[in-house]
Amino acid sequence: MTIAARLSPTPDHPGIGLSGLIPDPRARTAVFLAGLGVSLWVTASGLPRHTGIAALAALALAGAAWLMLAAVNNGPLVPAAVAVMGTAGGVIAITDQYGLIFAGVAAASAAVTFGPLTAAVLTAASPAAFAVTAAVQGMFPGRLLEAATVCLAGMVAGVSRRAVIQRARQAALIATARQRAEVASQQAMLATERIRLGRELHDVLAHTLGALSIQLTALDTLARNDGTGREELLTQIERSHQLVGAGLDEARQAVRALREDTTPLAGQLERLCALHSAGLEVSGTPRQIRAEARLALYRAAQEALTNAARHSAGAEVSVRLAFGSGEVTVSVLNSRPRPAAHSRSSGAGGGYGLRGMRERVLQAGGQLQAGPADDGGWQVTARIPA
Numbered sequence: 001m002t003i004a005a006r007l008s009p010t011p012d013h014p015g016i017g018l019s020g021l022i023p024d025p026r027a028r029t030a031v032f033l034a035g036l037g038v039s040l041w042v043t044a045s046g047l048p049r050h051t052g053i054a055a056l057a058a059l060a061l062a063g064a065a066w067l068m069l070a071a072v073n074n075g076p077l078v079p080a081a082v083a084v085m086g087t088a089g090g091v092i093a094i095t096d097q098y099g100l101i102f103a104g105v106a107a108a109s110a111a112v113t114f115g116p117l118t119a120a121v122l123t124a125a126s127p128a129a130f131a132v133t134a135a136v137q138g139m140f141p142g143r144l145l146e147a148a149t150v151c152l153a154g155m156v157a158g159v160s161r162r163a164v165i166q167r168a169r170q171a172a173l174i175a176t177a178r179q180r181a182e183v184a185s186q187q188a189m190l191a192t193e194r195i196r197l198g199r200e201l202h203d204v205l206a207h208t209l210g211a212l213s214i215q216l217t218a219l220d221t222l223a224r225n226d227g228t229g230r231e232e233l234l235t236q237i238e239r240s241h242q243l244v245g246a247g248l249d250e251a252r253q254a255v256r257a258l259r260e261d262t263t264p265l266a267g268q269l270e271r272l273c274a275l276h277s278a279g280l281e282v283s284g285t286p287r288q289i290r291a292e293a294r295l296a297l298y299r300a301a302q303e304a305l306t307n308a309a310r311h312s313a314g315a316e317v318s319v320r321l322a323f324g325s326g327e328v329t330v331s332v333l334n335s336r337p338r339p340a341a342h343s344r345s346s347g348a349g350g351g352y353g354l355r356g357m358r359e360r361v362l363q364a365g366g367q368l369q370a371g372p373a374d375d376g377g378w379q380v381t382a383r384i385p386a
Contacts, residue, residue: 036066039101046096055095062088062102069109082110082122086151090129093147094139103147104154111158112165119158123151203299208243210306211275214313215240246275265294265328266321269301273319276305284323289386296364297330297382300357304332304380312337315377328386336376357382
């Protein structure tokens, strides 16, 4: 550690005068030592020529205590240095009024470093030493009033400086807390975004693979049927290609953040219904709705269509999109399936199921209902304020 670092006022014991206002440690140390040197020189020049040992020893102790205040960080040496400086300053002031400089610096140091009670006790050492010394030498009261006034002024200055330091520290703590909160918020947003994108990719892949499994099952059935024509097989193979292409397209949209997708909901549902051979009916005046609501309605329709194809193969499926005055509704209705209809993939796992649909719609502020329809089929209805 350098001499400047050891002698510079520490954060726990900042400078009292001009040195405390200088941020650079070396410059602050230079001003601090210059102030000490000037104080020692002025005080020494004011002492009588035939000054006793007591006054010279007190001046040396005062200078040593001044340096100690800058060199120590914490512990019992700090109050000891303040008490020694104040006492020495009181003794010097008997023969030299400039000794009050050390008394004032000691009082200010006590007020800056310690609480009111401790500071008052340490500050009282200087007037007490002056009074005792003056009484012993038969010079009481002498400059006792001046000593008390200087110590009181030093305390007032120190208290004011302590308040400024505490406010600065509090402001730094608040700024640090805010910065940490911002970092935590950004990390939470990033985690939420990752979860959202992961969920979107999961839903896209689950829907695509589920629909493709159903399509391949139908294709396998046709291939095993001797009466199936070549054109019909080619049609089913082309449909499988369309499902794969649509899945890849949706996966790309999810990676590019589907929330920013501005494709109208009616257009998205039209493409989806075409893949599932379902009818689409749009009522009301179409309008742009918020991304979260649009995505939740689309995913609900997507899962409902996949479930209809899986569990009600051969049934007629229709989708209705209604733009109301305060909400948008998507309903998926499939009729009662034919008794002979059967899909070998009916036991395959779904994309995210009825529970996932409901959770997504609820997160968007809406409601979802699913249950048997009047004609024996199944109906899923999602409503979201928009």
